[in-house]
Amino acid sequence: MNDYMLTENWSAGSLLRFAFPTIAMMIFMGLYTLVDTIFVAQFVNTDALSAMNIVCPVVNIIVGLGTMFAAGANAIVSRKMGAGKVQEAKEDFTLLVLTGAVMGFLILLGGLMGTKHIVSALGASGLLFPYCSDYLTVLFFFVPANILQILFSNLFVTAGKPGLGLGLSVLAGVANIILDYIFLVPCGLGIRGAALGTGFGYLIPTAAGLVYFAGRKKGLSFTRPKLNWAVIRESCFNGSSEMVGQLAAAVTTFLFNRTMMNLLGENGVAAITIVIYSQFLLNTLFIGYSIGVAPVIGFCYGNNDDVQQKRVFSISMGFLAAVSILTFAVSRLGGPYLAQLFADDSSPVCQIAAEGFAVFSFSFLFCGLNIFTSAMFTALSNGTVSAVLSLLRTFGLLTAGILLLPRIWGITGVWLAVPAAEGIMFAVSAACLFHYRNRYSY
Secondary structure (H helix, E strand, C coil), X not given: CCXXXXXXXXXXXXXXXXXXXXXXXXXXXXXXXXXXXXXXXXXXXXXXXXXHHHCHHHHHHHHHHHHHXXXXXXXXXXXXXHCCCXXXXXXXXXXXXXXXXXXXHXXXXXXXXXXXXXXXXXXXXXXXXXXXXXXXXXXXXXXXXXHHHHHHHHHHHHCCCXXXXXXXXXXXXXHHHHHHHHHHCCXXXXXXXXXXXXXXXXXXXXXXXXXXXXXCCCCCCCCCCCCCHHHHHHHHHHCHHHHHHHHHHHHHHHHHHHHHHHHHHHHHHHHHHHHHHHHHHHHHHHHHXXXXXXXXXXXXXXXXXXXXXXXXXXXXXXXXHHHHHHHHHHHHHHHHHHHHHHCCCCCHHHHHHHHHHHHHXXXXXXXXXXXXXXXXXXXXXXXXXXXXXXXHHHHHHHHHHHHHHHHHHCHHHHHHHHHHHHHHHXXXXXXXXXXXXXXXXX
16 A cells, blocks of 8 residues: 555545445455355255354354454554655564464464364254354365464555455455355365365465565565564454454354254244344445445544545544445345255245344444444544444444343344444444544544
């Protein structure tokens, strides 16, 4: 990311153009994630789909670690580049990439040794246990690549190459879809084939990132790192809200699965899987925009450019309002059709999911502001506020909803948990933004 791009006078059009590659990248990631689950449901069965959600907490933790380093590194590197400390930014970047790689290999080793114990702890039924074990075992081999591809995908934006990140994500997604089909249909590898397709998809942006940053001579690139524990701690702390969000997702997914298993068995777990994966796709506009503009917010803060900071914030509020209404409408009207992509419209799984969308869709009116607010405070290097907001939204309020509302309204209470949590959090996020408006000049 060169200085000219970051110091221009931002308008709605220029800011959206700048964030567009990241938004498109996230949308495509959501699409190929959805296709991955559709293939499993259609070419294996809905029990395999349920198994993917049973082990989803493990995936959440791994993605959370990668996102933590990526968000923290983005905040540190963009701030130091904005302050003109380019060499120091390069050293910190290299150190954090190495740390992420080492962490990935440690998880790989530990995961392979304890796969069966992990699956048992996640509450897999006897019917789902073999699917869960097969899927998770394969995924563990690709943990280092998963963490590194998250890092590189985010830091391509900071390096001034958001289009490269988009292109690689598209390539990885296309490869994932093609390999899913090959492994599932001609090869007949079942759920292990879906895991292999996903894993090979991780390798593409990882390999490209290593080659790109190793061969680059100007701007953000690999250099000889300096072991600086303070930088690692700051990165973890600044990105802790993203990590907290994924850890909370792991816990709440576990609670959703357990609740649905108790109420409706494997069909209920399959239905909640459809809604959760569809939610990720519909949230990608918010996530992509927040990630895309974070380097701009961090640069304006490091450069003390209050005029641009106010302009970026104002544009962001308008974008979030428009997309929130659009996403709500799509979910409300198109939810039943999304469910039919996974299962026959006459099946119990499809009917349960369609009924869930009717209630769940209200969450999209509120979640955009909540996602952006947490990401914004991360970009402003205020990890404390970001972590508290993320923890309250994704764990405190949602956990309370999952544990309490089904006791009152049964299945309807399960679907109400997310809209209730997002609605309360919307008020908290708005109050927090108002409170800190003078301190950060937005």
